[in-house]
Ligand SMILES: CCc1c(F)c(F)c(S(N)(=O)=O)c(F)c1F
């Protein structure tokens with residue numbers, strides 16, 4: 123650490139690691155961090171878990187941008203038009219954005235694992251508690267602030283609707299670039315099976331706050347090899363900087379500690 127004028131600058135000791143992970147990878151004192159390995163046989167069926175109710179209005183879709191760590195599709199969250207409730211949730215949660223995490227090769231890339239099985243990518247749909255908080259920024263920092271649906275991606279048939287998004291990725295190759303993207307309903311990216319696991323966790327990116335109710339779908343969706351290859355053509359780096367491929371943008375597994383993973387199915 124080089125502490126100048128009270129602000130500590132972490133030295134990036136490891137050039138190949140994305141800057142996000144040269145800082146401590148777990149929050150000091152964090153007791154419910156994400157992602158985790160879900161051990162299927164240790165998960166506990168909760169008969170009181172209701173079906174998750176999901177409604178997304180395609181007209182809420184605004185744009186896609188390259189955050190310098192992943193690409194993110196942003197939604198208009200000024201009304202409750204798009205969101206979720208039911209399942210493990212006590213309130214309505216508004217859809218704010220969705221994004222993916224993936225590897226440089228097909229052998230890894232997801233953040234969560236199931237019985238230590240890794241998937242090549244994982245989709246996260248991020249929602250915030252609009253009954254308890256005024257906006258997303260406050261919800262990120264607060265108790266029961268966020269609900270994130272996680273969907274595993276496996277290689278197989280090309281995903282027709284996802285192709286709409288893949289087609290515009292060349293337009294956001296570099297960090298902080300953005301393109302308009304509208305009339306997209308992300309429920310087309312959910313598996314038809316309703317089964318899910320749920321547990322109390324955190325953001326997997328800074329600020330790593332423990333404000334997330336995770337809802338991890340049991341069944342993966344399929345995407346084509348060429349579609350995942352297109353994700354890997356994105357860059358962490360900005361225009362004019364030395365090119366760094368946007369790959370391996372997942373956080374390492376975190377300890378389960380004193381938590382139970384609940385299942386909506388037997
Ligand atoms: C601060 C914006 C943000 C989130 F709110 C979030 F929940 C997640 S994640 N992987 O836990 O779903 C992000 F990756 C992320 F960048």
Ligand SMILES: [Zn+2]
Pocket residue numbers: 221222223246326
């Ligand atoms: Zn994520």
